[in-house]
Amino acid sequence: xEKIRTFEEFFQGYCDLLEVYMDLCARAQFASYEVMxxxxxxxxxxxxxxxxxxxxxxxxxxxxxxxGGTCETxxxxxxxxxxxxxxxxxxxxxxxxxxxxxxxxxxxFESDPSKRSGSAASCEKIxxxxxxxxxxxxxxEAADSxxxxxxxxxxxxxxxxxxxxGMQYFEIVISNNSLNAEWGQQTEASPDGRKKGLYMNPANNxxxxxxxxxxxxxxxxxxxxxARYHAGSVQNIKFSRSLFKNRQSLIEQMFKVYFSKGGxxxxxxxxxxxxxxxxxxxxxxYRNLIVRxxxxxxxxxxxxxxxxxxxxxxxxxxxxxx
Amino acid sequence: MEKNLSQNQDEESDFQLMMNNIALPVFNIERxxxxxxxxxxxxxxxxxxxxxxxxxxxxESQSAKPLLRYQKEKCAGCGRCEAVCPHQAVLLDPxxxxxxVNRNLCTGCGKCAxxxxxxxxxxxxxxxxxxEIFHVVLKDEAYYQATGGGLTLSxxxxxxxxQSLIPLLKALKTRKISxxxxxxxASHLENFKLLLPYIDQWLFDLKSMDSKSFQEATGGNLGxxxxxxxxxxxxxxxxxxxxxxxxxxxxxxxxxxxxxAQLMKSLGLHQIDLLPYHTLGIHKYEELGRxxxxxxxxxxxxxxxxxxxxYFKSQGVDCRIGG
Numbered sequence: 113x114e115k116i117r118t119f120e121e122f123f124q125g126y127c128d129l130l131e132v133y134m135d136l137c138a139r140a141q142f143a144s145y146e147v148m149x150x151x152x153x154x155x156x157x158x159x160x161x162x163x164x165x166x167x168x169x170x171x172x173x174x175x176x177x178x179x180g181g182t183c184e185t186x187x188x189x190x191x192x193x194x195x196x197x198x199x200x201x202x203x204x205x206x207x208x209x210x211x212x213x214x215x216x217x218x219x220x221f222e223s224d225p226s227k228r229s230g231s232a233a234s235c236e237k238i239x240x241x242x243x244x245x246x247x248x249x250x251x252x253e254a255a256d257s258x259x260x261x262x263x264x265x266x267x268x269x270x271x272x273x274x275x276x277x278g279m280q281y282f283e284i285v286i287s288n289n290s291l292n293a294e295w296g297q298q299t300e301a302s303p304d305g306r307k308k309g310l311y312m313n314p315a316n317n318x319x320x321x322x323x324x325x326x327x328x329x330x331x332x333x334x335x336x337x338x339a340r341y342h343a344g345s346v347q348n349i350k351f352s353r354s355l356f357k358n359r360q361s362l363i364e365q366m367f368k369v370y371f372s373k374g375g376x377x378x379x380x381x382x383x384x385x386x387x388x389x390x391x392x393x394x395x396x397x398y399r400n401l402i403v404r405x406x407x408x409x410x411x412x413x414x415x416x417x418x419x420x421x422x423x424x425x426x427x428x429x430x431x432x433x434x
Numbered sequence: 435m436e437k438n439l440s441q442n443q444d445e446e447s448d449f450q451l452m453m454n455n456i457a458l459p460v461f462n463i464e465r466x467x468x469x470x471x472x473x474x475x476x477x478x479x480x481x482x483x484x485x486x487x488x489x490x491x492x493x494e495s496q497s498a499k500p501l502l503r504y505q506k507e508k509c510a511g512c513g514r515c516e517a518v519c520p521h522q523a524v525l526l527d528p529x530x531x532x533x534x535v536n537r538n539l540c541t542g543c544g545k546c547a548x549x550x551x552x553x554x555x556x557x558x559x560x561x562x563x564x565x566e567i568f569h570v571v572l573k574d575e576a577y578y579q580a581t582g583g584g585l586t587l588s589x590x591x592x593x594x595x596x597q598s599l600i601p602l603l604k605a606l607k608t609r610k611i612s613x614x615x616x617x618x619x620a621s622h623l624e625n626f627k628l629l630l631p632y633i634d635q636w637l638f639d640l641k642s643m644d645s646k647s648f649q650e651a652t653g654g655n656l657g658x659x660x661x662x663x664x665x666x667x668x669x670x671x672x673x674x675x676x677x678x679x680x681x682x683x684x685x686x687x688x689x690x691x692x693x694x695a696q697l698m699k700s701l702g703l704h705q706i707d708l709l710p711y712h713t714l715g716i717h718k719y720e721e722l723g724r725x726x727x728x729x730x731x732x733x734x735x736x737x738x739x740x741x742x743x744x745y746f747k748s749q750g751v752d753c754r755i756g757g
Contacts (some may be wrong), residue, residue: 167699180673236551251573326466328574362474412502431468 119203122210127265134266137183138282141278145172145179175434179360180281180344183270189248189313192201192259193304194321197245203269208238217301220308228370241307249318251329256336267341288315290292293422315346315406320323320425327429331378339376346406350381351406352430359431375409379404381426388412388424435511435659437533440609452601461559461590463570467578469757471614471635473532474573480589481559484620485652487641489681495590500542500559503573503721505531508554514553515546525548545685564602576724584612587603593617596625616677619659626662636666636674637707637757642685643693651684658695667701673704677757679741682711682731691742695749706746710734 116122139183146352147426148154157171164175172179183295201207221239233275246255267284293311301308306319313319316334327349334347354394356363367378391398395413403412412420459481465519467477481500483490494501509649516524523539524546526532538706544557547646578584587626592615603613603721614635640663642648646658666674676698680686698706719726737757 237549240551326464326574328466328577332573359468362468363583366577367472368578369576429466 113214116210120183122198122203126195130266130434134183134269134273136276138270138279141181141274141282142181142277143278145181146228149173155344164362170298178280180274180279180283182283182285184285186268186288186295187299187312188263188266188286188315189259189317189319189322190302190306192262193245193247193319194302195262196255196258197242197303197305198245199258200245201241207241213238213242213303217303220301221305239305239307240301245304246316247304247322249323249330250325251332252409256333259333260336262409263337264341275407281343285343286315286345287407288346289321289408290419290422293419294416296422297418311418311425314348314422314426317346317348317426319426320422323427328366330377330427331366334371334378335370335373335375338374344407345376346379347375347377348379348381348404348426350383350426350428352428353384355429355431356382381408382426385428385430388420392424394418447649449604450599453568453605454563456598456601457561457563457593458567458568459500459559460486460562461492461494463567465574467586470583470588471584471637472612472614473581475583475586475614476574476578477586477588478567480587480595481531481592482643483589483593483596483618484594485654486616487652489679489684489711491712491718493715493718493722493724494558495645498559498590500544500557501722502535502540502542502559503556504531504723505554505716505721506534508552509533510552510554512551514549514551516586518545518549519741520545535723545646552655554631564598566603568602571611572609575611578611582612584614586614586616586637588616590676591618591621593621593625593629596621596628600628600632603629617636619652619662621656621662623665626666628670630666634673636670637677638663638666638674639679640694640697641679641681643690643697645683648669659755661732664701667703671702674703675707675757676703677707677709679709680734680742681712682730682734686734686738686742688745693746695751697721697748698751699749704750705752706754707751708739708746708755709735709757710739710755712751 114124142174149170150285153170154172155170158169158175161171161175162177164171167175168352170176178326198210198213202210202213216238219235221235223235246252248255248259270282270284274280291362292314296312297309299312304322306312311320312320316331318330323333330349337345339345351363370378383403387398387401388403389413391401398413399411401412402409405419406414412423415423460479461480462479464479467475470477473612479492479495481497486496490496494503499652510534511526511533513526515533516526520543521539521541523536524533525533525536526694542557542559547557563642574583577607588630592599601728606613611632613632614637615633616630616637616639618639618641640659641652642656648654663674676694678685678694694706698704711731713731713733717724736755743753743755
């Protein structure tokens with residue numbers, strides 16, 4: 113750790129680590145096609161897909177015109193927010209060393225009983241300083257450009273590895289469904305200030321609670337990524353019923369601007385403040401409450417608690433009625 | 435007659451110099467504002483106000499200086515603030531184990547806010563250059579163009595900063611961004627003359643038609659305010675919306691409404707927004723260590739404003755509750 117002098121060295125080291133897994137993902141995907149082709153030729157599907165008949169080959173045996181697949185990514189924004197925080201606190205402001213941050217994280221930002229009493233406050237102080245660094249979702253250059261840099265590295269890298277192996281359409285997908293919440297339970301604390309076991313960020317969206325501004329700021333952040341490099345992503349926004357109903361035409365115009373800026377998709381939830389909180393307490397009253405999770409809708413009261421909490425953490429835009 | 439190239443370059447660099455060096459005291463910039471003019475707007479809240487209305491919902495705006503806001507319920511009694519205060523303005527209340535603020539010594543420097551782990555302390559008001567403000571306002575440019583929105587100047591009393599604002603307003607006008615302003619009218623007429631060419635919508639407060647009670651409550655000179663309104667009405671009557679906060683016991687009576695309706699008709703003004711009194715700003719007084727002087731008046735329900743809305747409409751004045 114002490115040998116890393118600049119952020120660029122740090123970022124490069126992180127990319128080197130990612131490349132190991134990117135290689136593994138692409139090779140595993142391709143290998144799975146080899147196994148599948150050996151064990152089950154998918155002859156019926158082959159009849160229905162170009163160019164199997166013309167080429168006289170089964171689906172995964174060189175028959176299909178575009179061989180591809182997807183590689184799902186999780187915690188994208190936790191990672192980029194973490195990189196942005198490390199850049200600011202360790203390398204730009206030199207407020208902490210990497211070692212201090214790692215130690216704080218290894219104790220889940222809580223006090224270590226073996227040390228002096230001062231450490232509880234300083235762990236929490238480190239966490240608060242990490243949390244205060246620019247976060248994606250607020251239309252801030254520092255956080256959004258880091259998110260885009262990481263995204264393009266992974267997206268283009270996966271795609272190229274696919275091409276190198278002979279797959280024409282192997283791309284990342286960023287939809288997460290509910291796994292960002294479930295896997296977050298098994299994920300350690302991260303340098304964006306997130307504590308151990310907390311849900312990770314959902315898909316292309318900010319970590320729950322990190323976006324603290326207006327919907328226009330959120331939409332500007334969501335439109336950061338070039339959709340050409342992925343095979344699907346999820347972007348969420350939540351409005352209260354009264355705001356959505358009273359301001360529908362303004363909201364419609366706002367979405368049009370978002371799409372013209374390159375936003376590729378938006379998932380809108382309209383719900384009253386406190387409905388979700390009340391549904392957790394009294395599920396019997398909300399048997400038909402449907403919410404958007406990611407690429408699908410679900411009955412809210414049937415979702416796992418960790419997933420419910422993650423849905424609750426997503427910002428709700430409401431009018432104060434002033 | 436053509437200007438030569440170097441003259442244009444000089445003007446441009448002077449302009450950039452102003453944008454980078456002129457600074458304003460800002461206490462908030464609110465994006466996606468829907469109640470402060472047309473469309474989706476960004477509201478720039480500037481510090482400094484000549485009035486001291488007892489019902490003010492943004493008391494932190496009255497002073498142009500940065501102020502410490504302190505929520506004692508969040509204080510954990512750790513004492514980190516006392517240790518860093520350069521002015522000995524933090525003292526322990528031994529009974530409650532809270533740290534208190536000595537407002538006579540506190541300068542709003544913010545060192546205590548930096549070390550507080552419970553976010554009990556924050557500084558209201560930061561200085562921003564015109565360029566910094568310009569770049570924040572530009573972030574929603576596309577949304578303004580799509581909805582007829584733009585920038586709304588507010589505060590505090592934004593017109594106090596008229597001279598400083600001009601380069602920013604010029605810059606926004608070259609991008610064809612609309613500019614609205616919320617004003618109480620209580621500043622020199624010169625400020626309004628300076629701003630006039632750049633303002634597309636005036637949201638002009640009228641809180642009273644009685645000079646004496648107005649002066650007692652707010653410190654303001656009603657005559658000056660009406661002079662300003664008259665001047666603006668002669669220039670751009672269609673660009674003016676009167677905004678009347680409905681203050682229970684102070685101005686929510688038929689006589690005041692009648693006088694306002696009559697004034698509006700005589701000046702050719704035909705748009706008024708009624709803003710029912712609310713109590714959402716009261717907690718800030720305690721955070722600033724100030725007493726709230728408008729008593730324990732309850733927030734006015736929407737329905738109570740409806741008779742006044744009907745009255746104005748019956749007088750041929752377009753009226754909305756809420757704005």
